[in-house]
């Protein structure tokens with residue numbers, strides 16, 4: 162569709178606060194116009210042979226990889242994350258396109274094995290129609306890719322609303338799809354504040370699904386809003402991941418994984434460990450080593466080579482992390498490193514030092530709420546059973562991690578952790594070919610691989626009675 166006219170929103174460099182662009186602030190009417198465009202494009206795209214759809218998705222993956230540096234630069238500007246993380250995000254995003262293209266090969270009518278003579282039964286995968294994607298700012302390219310690629314693979318057309326902080330990555334991805342030949346109206350990126358746009362989409366009976374990544378609170382609002390039109394939902398919501406270190410864990414491996422998982426995007430990922438639950442026999446060693454490694458992480462501008470920790474996304478985020486630190490200290494926690502913001506010249510005051518707190522307890526806010534920042538609180542626990550009990554004492558259930566050198570112990574932990582994703586001796590779990598999603602307050606629905614494409618399909622079952630039994634001739 163054509164660009165929206167009217168009001169605009171500034172887009173800022175997350176580290177410096179400088180305005181780097183303006184994008185339209187779409188109205189409800191403009192959001193509905195996007196649905197008009199997606200609806201008009203639906204018959205043609207749904208009727209495009211799956212092999213042609215797959216080919217386009219693969220070309221999009223290749224073009225994204227070819228523009229890796231440019232895309233990573235946009236991500237780093239909008240989010241503030243280190244360039245190496247942004248480059249990894251571009252690769253992750255491209256993988257979603259390849260994964261969805263692979264799945265196209267599976268999208269054909271399945272003839273059921275005969276159960277009675279005189280009947281032919283089949284199941285046909287049909288696109289569910291126009292779908293909406295509402296994406297977060299922490300992975301502005303990859304989170305759109307993992308909603309757009311499977312939707313297009315399934316034959317759906319899409320309207321998409323990126324987070325206000327990070328629309329440029331989404332627009333860059335849409336541009337790549339257009340250059341690769343995606344028909345007009347098949348993807349419509351709408352920028353602006355969420356309320357008018359998302360309300361318009363939920364009320365519009367033509368939008369048959371909304372896929373959202375963001376907070377549990379907003380997920381609840383979407384569920385209420387989806388009731389009238391019975392809009393299908395995929396909700397990837399807040400996490401509160403436990404990180405279990407058993408007595409026999411390789412401590413240096415666990416520390417490396419904790420650093421990677423906890424401080425990626427400055428702790429602003431849904432799957433980052435939020436609660437460190439460590440066996441009492443190794444808790445001091447783990448805590449000291451984690452604090453030393455965390456204190457050594459270079460903080461600064463994402464574009465500066467070697468920087469590992471960028472800014473938090475907003476002043477509210479800084480206030481929340483600070484409040485969690487203060488609450489933990491008030492309740493007896495000991496700050497081993499960090500605990501406050503650090504000044505980076507010519508930048509916003511949102512760089513929060515990687516923080517490790519020992520002596521964490523379940524009464525602390527950080528053990529009950531998602532911090533979404535660079536805070537690693539460590540609790541000491543006496544037994545394996547108690548570690549699992551503490552890990553599961555939450556309504557959230559996105560990711561969980563277990564570290565032990567005994568394969569049976571990690572298998573036992575993986576079995577008992579009540580969450581959608583488990584990392585055993587690793588925090589590097591993200592994979593475009595695997596099912597990503599949670600349970601409980603972390604939402605429902607899966608993204609990635611065949612699971613991701615299934616979310617955009619409605620299977621039509623056709624049962625045909627034949628007057629003559631089918632016999633061999």
Ligand code: SIN
Nearest residue numbers: 299300430431432591
């Ligand atoms: C998220 O935490 O929001 C997504 C993380 C990922 O896919 O790696």
